[in-house]
Amino acid sequence: MKKIALMAAGAALTFAASATPGLAQSTLEAVKSRGALACGVNTGLAGFGAPDSQGVWKGLDVDMCRAVAAAMFGDANKVRYVPLTAQQRFTALQSGEVDMLARNTTWTLQRDTALGLDFVGVNFYDGQGFMVPKKLGVKSAKELNGATVCVQPGTTTELNLTDYFRANKMTFKPVVIEKLEEVTAAYYSGRCDVYTTDRSGLASTRATGPNPNDHVVLPDVISKEPLGPAVRHGDNRWADVVRWTFNSMLEAEEMGITSKNIDQMLNDTNPAIQRFVGKTGDFGKMLGLDEKWSYNVIKQVGNYSESYDRNLSPLGLERGINALWKDGGVMYSPPMR
């Protein structure tokens, strides 16, 4: 009896000693040893993250995933895409199911703190708008009193919507559906008078939906929506990798380096370009990557304007506020030196 009790206690202690939490390893090492980046993307929003007819993921956010994979492995295709709904995204990142989130997610104070996320930059400055059928004859969001509004749950959109109607002393009836495909289907079937989301999302939905000319996006912008990639809180080295991968795409646009000309740029004598392509300096070592990291990002994915032109220009979205600072926008990379 005593022996057994001792053995049981011993087993319990061993078990307890091994009961240290997982995920102590840094994400950078975990991704490196896994050989692929698990990237949380939208379930299907044209221009940001959606599979094309061949099943290849395309979009501005998808390019963010590809750029990080290119920086880490020298191969932009080493990405495992995890499509996430608005409601699934944070839990997926918190629990370690994905390494980073590039899923048009608005940077807010609460998400940065209480949700345990770190936003590493803004890859698209957006604002919330409304889309209505043209035949309703609505000219401004102020005329939407009493309307039925289709909206996705778990988004800042949902909260801005209630704030906006409360502030303007108007009422509305919400139809709250999680899946993007279902919520737009509800709007197009006439279940709702209005569909609201970020204006880029409206443009994407309108362009890919039936009869784009029967629907208008109202001019009102009711919120600031800085969309950007996010990582888990407290893993600073990994956050650095994602942050500087994005910055390198902005920096490349500013220096005029594109995927087409970067091989000629290898021989350029400009010291900033030499540092950028990894000829001199040791940015790679500082980040825990090899020295060709930024070369690979631009060679395989392209700079920010190439990504933008490829994904968002076809939807009719002008660069606008998303232009570089020197072109009148707010896109600005801290210096790479």
Added chain:
Amino acid sequence: MASRPAAGKRPPASPGVRLSLRDPTVRALLYQVLAIAGVALVAWYLISNTIQNLETRKIASGFGFLDREAGLPVGEAMIAYSPADSYLRALIVGVLNTLRVAVVGIVLATILGALIGIARLSKNWLLARAATIYVEVARNLPLLLQLIFWWTVFRDIFPGPREAYHPIAGVFMSNRGLQFPSLIDDPAHVYIVAAFLVGIVVAFFLRKWAQRRQDATGQQFPVLWSAVALVFGLPALVFLAAGAPFRLDVPSLQGFNFVGGSNLTPEFAALLVGLTLYTGAFIAEIVRSGILAVSYGQTEAALALGMRRGFVLRLIILPQALRVIVPPLTSQYLNLTKNSSLAVAIGYPDLVNIANTTINQTGQAVEGIAIIMAVYLTVSLSISAFMNWYNRKIALVER
């Protein structure tokens, strides 16, 4: 338990018993202690691991978020709700919406199941076949598929509010749902409802009295008609005495939507129809099996005694069939309640829908899931307890 293996120093309570692994009592006790310790250890590991992980990632925890302003829009609520209310109130709205669809669904599915179950046993070839086809289709298609089907139907076959169908005055059918007139509240309505409840209670005791009198004297009393008179007559009298306070809030189209009256949304309708048809098919089979379980000899014996067909069904077959029907029926009621969480897919604001959004806005998944689990457990155990009580009541009394 005189022979409890205590600290070891104390002498055993009775000299004949010694602490030995060969003693089955000691062994049994040891196994139980080990099992409990094992479960406790796993639970402790999971909980401490979760807490530690939440702390290292600086994720907020605790139930403090329930008091915070929710800001969530909710499409339909049985109690007054606005986005300025707290998360707690939003969750209560969700619980009530879940209960609403579950209660109405259980009642409708039971009625439908009973009718279809009897129809399958009908001698009418067409009726029996039609019932069979319904049962096989409804229970062999995934429920989620059926829900999305009904939602699409309600959404797409009806026109927009400006071209709504208008079958009778004040009733509109559109893709915004069914809009119908509602009673305007009047203080007298409380008394009418009270009279209705009093009628039910009096009718119940009347039935007991009539049964006792019949047992004693053999005289029958027209219980059914007097019960109907009590249950509906009393409220009608109160209604007239109060001066017939009857005013309707009739809906009308204003701007985008209908204003006034009550509304049945396409989401609620789709969920209710889907759950009722799906569960009704299973209940039909349970009812059929219950009736078949009573041997035909019983019917023949009753008829030979000169009983009428209706009495045979009510007094001989149903009481015996119910003993077979009630236990599996409980499972179906539980299934219907739990399946109502598929409402998420079609945007009906049930508990899971609102809790999911709460989790997303606050990031507190552990707490949110715990709330969902606690609510479903409470509801399911309540249904179970009620059905078990009812089952004991109708079970064969063995002497």
